[in-house]
Amino acid sequence: MDLLVENGSQTTFRLPGNNLSALSTESQPNKGFLSYQRLQGNPEAKLEALKSLQKEFPTPTLNLFTALEEKRLLKIPEDLSAKTAARNQFFSGINLNEKGIKLMPNMYQVLYKYTTILPINNENYKANADVLLKGQNCDSENFIFYINWIFKNLEYYSQNNLNASFKYVFNKYLNDEKCIKANKTFYDQSVIKLNSLEAVPIGTVMPELEMQDFNNKTFTLSEIYAKSKYTFLMFFNPDCIHCQQQAPKVAEYFNTLKKNGVNIQTITFLNTDNQTDWRKFTDQYFKNGWLNLKSKDNNLDYLDQLQSYSNPNFFLLDQKGKVLLKSFSEQQINKLILENSVK
Structure with a gap:
């Protein structure tokens, strides 16, 4: 339930x-807003109910929520x-630098709707960014909010080979002395992500890795993915807060x-030369059915090769070692698996 x-x-x-x-509440407009959220059925009818409530109580928050x-x-x-005209006029009537916009619970859905008006490719995505960021700079109220969302969205669509869009937005809007x-x-953080995207592009074969487990048994990555x-590889550091947050979700998924019969091998890769808490971390989240490995003899040459300096980092490979995805997205992984099962 959302509250005004x-x-x-x-x-x-x-x-x-x-x-x-x-x-429940007896205070308007929240009484009406809670009732609106409980409405079922036709989205257009529900929107009309929201617009009627907004006309009765034209508060700044309700005005913005309704417009979105x-x-x-x-x-x-x-x-x-x-479609192109709709994209170019999509944000008409919206003050994109209104302070409250990044707090609106429907803003992320609005941005997603905007970026999917046209097919997801580099040409359209660059134009999407230009329309969204027109007239803005690093002094603008919501500039970093939009740049951050764009970069995360590009990562979400990484299987579409949108590295050129990432580089375009980075260089045009962020890569100047004032913004830095x-x-x-x-x-x-954006530089690290850009370097990572460019190091091993989607569709290329993952470089060879020599690895070993807790008992110093050696593995090569190519031997594993061929079987x-x-x-799926998850690069992690036990001290990384994001790794600790993602680990249970990754393991469960x-x-x-x-259990559903998907033929997939899963690997955790210790992405640091500090082995403290390595076993404790993997025992907590990845004890059964996972290969828990680190670089052989703690050789860190792979860091430059993969540009995997941040944590966590993810790679989904096919049976020939080709990189299919470089993020953990349940929706995108499900889509890839479904597409390949149809083939």
């Missing part, structure tokens, strides 16, 4: 029991030229895939 919050407002809510859908919902539910034409000084940490239809 305005500066200086005071609203009391009541929740009998632990079922959030039973949340109209964009989210916008009907996209079939004709290609009409203003957003040094974000800039450095399974798919191989791939364990379920295997």
Whole structure:
């Protein structure tokens, strides 16, 4: 359930029991907003109900939420030229640098709708970025919010070979002295991601890796991926907070895939020369059905080769070692597996 919050407002809510859908209030406009969210059925009818509520209570938050919902539910034409026009005019009437926009729960869906109006390719994605970022710079209120979303979205669509789009946005909008000084940490992280994308592009064969397990038994990556239809690698550091957050999700997802009969080998790769907590980490999340490995003799040459300096890093390979995906996305992995099973 979403709540409308305005500066200086005071609203009391009541929740009998632990079922959030039973949340209630006597304070408008939240009383009407909760009722709107419970509506079922036709999205257009639901939008009309929201617009009626917004006309009755035109608060800044409800005004912005309603405007974004109209964009989210916008009907996209079939004709290609009409699609291009729809993309170019998509954000008309929206102040893209309104402070509250990045707090809106429907903003990510709006951005997703926007980027999928036209086919996902480098030409369209560069134009998408130019329309979204037109007139903005690193002083703009939501500039980094949009750049960050673009980079994450490009990573999500990495199987579409959009490295050129990533490099284009990076160089045109972020790679200048003023932006670097203003957003040094974000800039450095983006450089690492760009280098990683360019190091082993989608569709190329993964470089050979020599690895060993806790008992110093040696493995080569090519020997492993040749035995399974798919191989998934997770590069990690036990001290990495993001690795700790992702580990249970990754383990649960791939364990379920295997139970469902998908022919996939899974590997964790210690991405640091510090072996403290290596076994503790893998025993907690990846004890059964996973190969838990590190670089043979702690040779770190692979770091430059793969540009895998950040953690976690992911690779999905086919039986010939070709890189299919460089992220952990359940939706994209499911799609790839389904497409290959049809073939």
